[in-house]
Amino acid sequence: MSTSPFNWKQFHSYRVFDEFLESFLIKRKSYVIQHDEALNLEEAFDDIEKRFVTDFDDSEATFEDKVAQQFNGASEQTKIVFANVEFLWAMPMENITPEKKRSYALRWFDEAEVVSGERYFFGYPHIIANPGSWYLRNKYFEIVAALRVLSLVTKKLGFTDLENLKTEIAKICYSSIYEGVPKGERFAVEKVCGIHSALMHLADPERHESIISxxxxxxxxxxxxxxxxxxxxxxxxxxxxxxxxxxxxxxxxxxxxxxxxxxxxxxxxxxxxNDKTSKREQRVSSAIFDVRLEEDAEELEGAREEVTGLRILRSAKLANEAKLRDGYKCRACGFHFEDQIVHIHHLDPVSEYKRPKATKLEDLITLCPNCHYIAHYWLRISPEFKRLETLLAKLSAK
Ligand SMILES: [Zn+2]
Ligand SMILES: [Zn+2]
Incomplete structure (x- = not known):
């Protein structure tokens, strides 16, 4: 892995996230709407909670219609705070166009009042993810979840340091994802919300992968x-x-x-x-991955290439000896063709990843590609298939 620090801020999402936190949570100033006065976030969150959560409109109306209704007659401050939260929700996502991202703030504010330009509203590659259409469909819940995170850090007074603030945001999002959201907490949402993964990644991209789902x-x-x-x-x-x-x-x-x-x-x-949702599909995928690694290893060894990491350094000479010993025949099903199209399988592949040099001839067996994939499938189910007899019995019975 790269040792020099990666410059995340060359991408707008990370730069804007930091600027947003500095402005909105530390200085208590609006980021997306031009407005000079300090905001009373506590007061605004209370008002938003009442309008948007307590008086929740569970009709079939669109998000836009509901918001128009719920924030009818609200103070400028409430609208500014809501617009900032909605901005944060949309900002790092690919499947919302820059124009659409800006249009949310234009719902209540004039062209001149809403910040503009690629510095604030952007698409690929400056986004962090495309979270799919469910992020849009669940906009209401995602925004409530964002409100919860923001109001939690707002309550903890005295955030003057951006790094501490980001650490706290990452912590709240982490516990929301892995431990759940405590019931009865303000803005508590029970649904799994993508915004938690997004904010966690933005707050600490070195520690948390950019994976929303x-x-x-x-x-x-x-x-x-x-x-x-x-x-x-x-x-x-x-x-x-x-x-x-x-x-x-x-x-x-x-x-x-x-x-x-x-x-x-x-x-x-x-x-x-991707899309390997059942245990069976996941095992098949693991097997394909492992077989590929083993096959690559032989080629690499032939090329005398020095490779570190996961790639297995197995002696190509040893692999050939194993094929010769087995007469180029699959040990499980007897498949043989022109002394070709057979693989060499290591009975304990995981140990080979870690201690490649220790491989012995008796650790290797010849298998046809089919039997080889199936062997790795069973290995993902139980380590008992590292034993030659157990493995061959299983493969022959298939
Ligand atoms: Zn076979
Ligand atoms: Zn293998």
Missing amino acids: ASHREQICAVFGHVVEKPSADVEVLLKQIRAELYLSHGNNEDPDLKYRWFFYSKDVRPLW
């Missing part, structure tokens, strides 16, 4: 968790561990900045985990 996190951990020697129980830490294992060998066709920001969404990583 909870199911994306689960899928990544399920498919790749086994490559980490000592997987952390903390999902955020585990994601970083997985990233560290895969980083050198994956995503290398991406722009280095994109690889750093959206590693798991790289062209060669994303297809392995």
Whole structure:
């Protein structure tokens, strides 16, 4: 992984997030609406709570219509504060156009009053994610969740330091995602909200990957968790561990900045985990990934290339010896074709990731590609399939 610090602020989302916090939460000044006076955030949040949450309109009306109704006759301060929160909700997202992002503030304020330009309203690549259409569909809940985070840090008086403020925001969002939102708390939302992941990442991008969806996190951990020697129980830490294992060998066709920001969404990583929602699909994906690694390892060894990280350095000579010993025949199903199209499988692949030099001939067996994928599938279910007899019995019975 890169050792020089990554310059997050070259992308508007991270710069604007910091500016927003400085202005809105530390100086208590509006960010998105030109307004010189200090805001009384507590008072505004109380008013918003009453209009937007207590008097919640659960009709089928659109968000726009409801907001018009709920904030009818509200003070300028209430509208300014709401406009700032709505700005924060929309700002880092790709699937809301810059014009649309600005139009929210124009609902109540004139062209001249609303900040303008690419510095404030932007699209790709300055965004952090495309959270999908549910983020738009659940706008109401996402905004209530954002209000909760902002009002919690507002209540803790004395935030004069941006870094402390960001640490606190990341902490609140982390506990909202992993421990849930305490019932009865002001602006408490029970739904899983993407805004928590977004704010957590913006507040501490080095520690929290730019992943909005909870199911994306689960899928990544399920498919790749086994490559980490000592997987952390903390999902955020585990994601970083997985990233560290895969980083050198994956995503290398991406722009280095994109690889750093959206590693798991790289062209060669994303297809392995994305939409793999069932245990079975996740195991198949893990198996495909592992087989690819083993096959790559042989080629690399042949090229005498020095590669660190997850890639296995297995002797190509040893692999050939194993194929010769087995007569180029699949040990499970007997498949044989022109002394070609067979793979070499390591009976304990995970140990090979970690101690490549210790490989012995008896650790390797010849398998046809089909049996090889299936072998890794069973390995994801139980380590008992590291035993030759158990594995061959399973594969022959398939
Ligand atoms: Zn076979
Ligand atoms: Zn294998």
